[in-house]
Amino acid sequence: MIKKETIIINEIRHGYIMCEQDKKAPVILYLHGGPGSPEYPIFQSQLNSSYLCEFNVCYYDHRGCGLSFNKKSELSLDLLIEDILDITKYLIEKYDKKKIILVAHSFGTYLGIKAVQSHPEYYSAYVGISQITNVRESEKRIYNDLLQVCKEKKDYKGRKLLKKNKRSSSKLSNHYMQNVKGRLLKRYQLGLTREPLPTYFMIQKLFSFPQYSFKNKLEYCKGLIHSSRLLFSMTKDINLFQNSCDFKVPIYFIHGIYDYQVSLPLGKEYFGQLDSPKKELIIFEESAHFPNFEEPDKFNEILNSLFSVEQV
Structure with missing residues (x-):
């Protein structure tokens, strides 16, 4: 079941798309890239029916964009991380879990890895797709x-x-x-996807996404501009090498070999410095910046093998 939901946390409306299979299944909180670019409305129709079918997946729209758009709310990296922790606690309680899995992409990987490091007790594992390290x-x-x-x-x-x-x-x-x-x-097809996207692909996908109202679709566009304007300058100085590389949860990095949005060699260097109970770097050979959407069957297979119901 795919449904649009909103909750109020600290007097701010937060929205997300919930792909719910079975409340007993493991829960994934997915953090999109950007800033301000929720991915599920754009790529949902590209995914096959089995994509993450064994999980309850929360595609959360960060504060200030998508279903969480509010141009009057404050925006900072620290506030976004606090929001993620609050959403995490909400999902743990709602689905009666001890921990959930955190999956993040691109810009979201900075928020995700900071959340996991600050509160490892909330998470059974972290998956960073196109992991940001030193911008x-x-x-x-x-x-x-x-x-x-x-x-x-x-x-x-x-x-x-x-x-x-x-x-x-x-x-x-x-x-x-x-x-x-x-x-x-x-x-040179080294950006978002290895295969070139059709002209106006994102606009067409957004405005045909059934779970968004017309107002939601307009707010998506406004939120993309709003978030980028306020947050992009803050992302320039992100440097995870300056922080502790010790983690108390398993860490998995997934990266497309043709991704020139985020440096793969630099990601490998950061990965090499990580100290965690378990870690693995997985390279997708046919992908650029969106390996989870470009090779969904492979991504689905990997997550199912890593996080079966019995393991989580």
């Missing part, structure tokens, strides 16, 4: 990788564009991220 260093490496790609492809205009915008790349300006990096990633 500035990641972008520096991707800039150099793109120079190499352009050289190999004999894309002299692309190399010239990158070199012309080297200073703006170090500042992570909106112009560089959207019009330089974004353009080249799309050209």
Whole structure:
């Protein structure tokens, strides 16, 4: 059963899509990327019917976007992490669980890994998809990788564009991220997905998503702009290498080999420093930034093998 739900926490409305199978099944809290980009409304129709069919999955829309849109509410990374902990406690109580599984993607991985580290007692495991580590260093490496790609492809205009915008790349300006990096990633299918997305794909999927009202769809667009404007500058200085790498829960990283949104080599370095009861890095060979949506059967199989009902 797929249903739209909202709850009030600390006088703020929080919304989510709940894919409920059986209340006895393990519960997954899924944190989307962005900032401000709930993924389930966009990719829901791409997923097969067996996707995470053995779990109760809560696709939570972060404060300030999607079903949780409110342009008057405060936005900060710390507040988002607090919200995640509150939602976690709510799900534990609602489904009568001792712990739940936390799955996060891209921007959500920073929030997720901080939540898991601060309150490991709430979580049986953490899965980071396209894990963020050190944003500035990641972008520096991707800039150099793109120079190499352009050289190999004999894309002299692309190399010239990158070199012309080297200073703006170090500042992570909106112009560089959207019009330089974004353009080249799309050209070489190294961005969101390995296979190119049709023109207006996201708009079409959003406005055909049945669980969102028309108002929800407009608020999705407003929330994307609102969240990006207020939170993007805060994400630039994220550096998990500066924090403790000790964790008390199993840690799993999943990364697409063609992902140039987040540096895979840097993710491997961070993964190597992690100390946890169990850890595993899983590479998807046919994916870019969305391995869970690009290879849903493989993702589903991995989560089912890691988190069977008996294990959780």
